[in-house]
Amino acid sequence: MHIARTTYLSLGSNLGNKFENLQKAVDLIAAKIGAIVKISSVYKTASWGFESDDFYNICIQVSTSLNPENLLAEIHKIEHSIGRKRDSKKAYKARIIDIDILLFENEIIFSKELIVPHKEMLHRKFVMIPLAEIAPNLIHPIEKQQLQICSVNCTDEGKIENTYLKLKRPINLSEKYNYIAIEGNIGAGKTTLTNMIAEDFNAKIILERFADNPFLPKFYEDNERYAFPLEMSFLADRYQQLSDDLAQFDLFKNFIVSDYYIFKSLIFAQVTLQKEEYFLYRKMFDIMYKEISKPDLYIYLYQETPRLIENIKKRGRDFEQNISPEYLDKIHKGYSTFIKTEENLNTLIIDVTNKDFVTNAEDYKAVIELIKNVN
Structure with missing residues (x-):
């Protein structure tokens, strides 16, 4: 029997049909990673750390039998299939799809390929607001505070707007x-x-x-x-x-x-x-x-x-x-x-x-x- 574990992912897109890109990513996650339990509203935010078109951002809760390393590998495959081209440069840039692992159960992971909880999540409104929407009472494993409190305490001054667009959640x-x-x-x-x-x-x-x-x-x-x-x-x-x-x-x-x-x-x-x-x-x-x-x-x-x-x-x-x-x-x-x-x-x-x-x-x-x- 596979053990299902809960992970929270952040998805963003600012190239092409952004809403369609997010829906395609959600559908692929459901097909290749696990059941989609919750999807936040779609939020529009200015590009973070560079000049570009606005992003559409969401957070999702996923039930998966994959371990964190295999989860990351599948995420990279999904990004590639949608059209993202990764390179060795660390600079921020426009992208057709970006998927980040925010939380994996209550685990704390520090490895060469993966850090969980995501090290920048608490400083980004485009992450914390949609995440707090779907999991307000979840406790951050390091901060030991509810995510809705972490969201209020976020120091990011960037503008974020709820588009009230709703993605279709694939049914398990x-x-x-x-x-x-x-x-x-x-x-x-x-x-x-x-x-x-x-x-x-x-x-x-x-x-x-x-x-x-x-x-x-x-x-x-x-x-x-x-x-x-x-x-x-x-x-x-x-x-x-x-x-x-x-x-x-x-x-x-x-x-x-x-x-x-x-x-x-x-x-x-x-x-x-x-x-x-x-x-x-x-x-x-x-x-x-x-x-x-x-x-x-x-x-x-x-x-x-x-x-x-x-x-x-x-x-x-x-x-x-x-x-x-x-x-x-x-x-x-x-x-x-x-x-x-x-x-x-x-x-x-x-x-x-x-x-x-x-x-x-x-x-x-x-x-x-x-x-x-x-x-």
């Missing part, structure tokens, strides 16, 4: 969803993605207990004989697990993420059961389905069948090695039919055939952005 997953269900065909990566999201966003995790099912290895050896007891046992176990886990709210977790949804049972039953068995199974399923909470977001990870076969072979479960492409294609069709007909579910289909969200950080971030941006 935990604010948008209470329960996310992730599904996909065998080998699509649903459990891996579920684990990654739970780790990064402090979510309660519900994982399917397929390894405990004694009928599963037998089913792959003799489909017709063991299909019905397999599907009934899965249905009973999924119903019990989801009923119990969704009913128990965890105060220390932000939301719930699972690697299956109860309707999975019906999709697989359609593929594996004989007609008479399926009718009986469907009666039991319909009774249970009414009682299960629906997810706020249902995600289907789509992967083409050849890629699924590769993944299945790579993870090396003995009882899965003889799964046929035809069987996987039938499951694809079952999910496709379900998604088209289940209109009451908020559904997101993500094609991950050419994505490697496990080892490629950019692919993982792209998947998270898709989840965040669902309407």
Whole structure:
């Protein structure tokens, strides 16, 4: 589990579309550093220490799992991506974006690359006034005074004006969803993605207990004989697990993420059961389905069948090695039919055939952005 820690950042811009530059920086911070908890108003101030156009300045509160050194590295990458060109000169100058670390928890850091609390923050109105707006009662770790008092005591005589412009705060997953269900065909990566999201966003995790099912290895050896007891046992176990886990709210977790949804049972039953068995199974399923909470977001990870076969072979479960492409294609069709007909579910289909969200950080971030941006 990643430990989320609070940092406060100062952002400024005085080149180009200053408001747009700040919004772009805030969006990138949310995507690459952590959840944006608070954003101050946008303040207009004269350039500090040199002659140039006025700055737009803000302060933000961020919850991040990065340590201070990695946080600074990510900030430099964000500045560079927006267009800032750093050089070795220390002189003040106009810039498209400037991001400074003001505070990191209550830590005091003195290193070659980073000093926290920021050594000049108490002497700058364009920092202290927006910072005091979003964290007035926070104690400065060295001054041992509230930031609102530090702001009043700031000796900077420069003019500062509240523009009353408001940037859009990116919404975090935990604010948008209470329960996310992730599904996909065998080998699509649903459990891996579920684990990654739970780790990064402090979510309660519900994982399917397929390894405990004694009928599963037998089913792959003799489909017709063991299909019905397999599907009934899965249905009973999924119903019990989801009923119990969704009913128990965890105060220390932000939301719930699972690697299956109860309707999975019906999709697989359609593929594996004989007609008479399926009718009986469907009666039991319909009774249970009414009682299960629906997810706020249902995600289907789509992967083409050849890629699924590769993944299945790579993870090396003995009882899965003889799964046929035809069987996987039938499951694809079952999910496709379900998604088209289940209109009451908020559904997101993500094609991950050419994505490697496990080892490629950019692919993982792209998947998270898709989840965040669902309407």
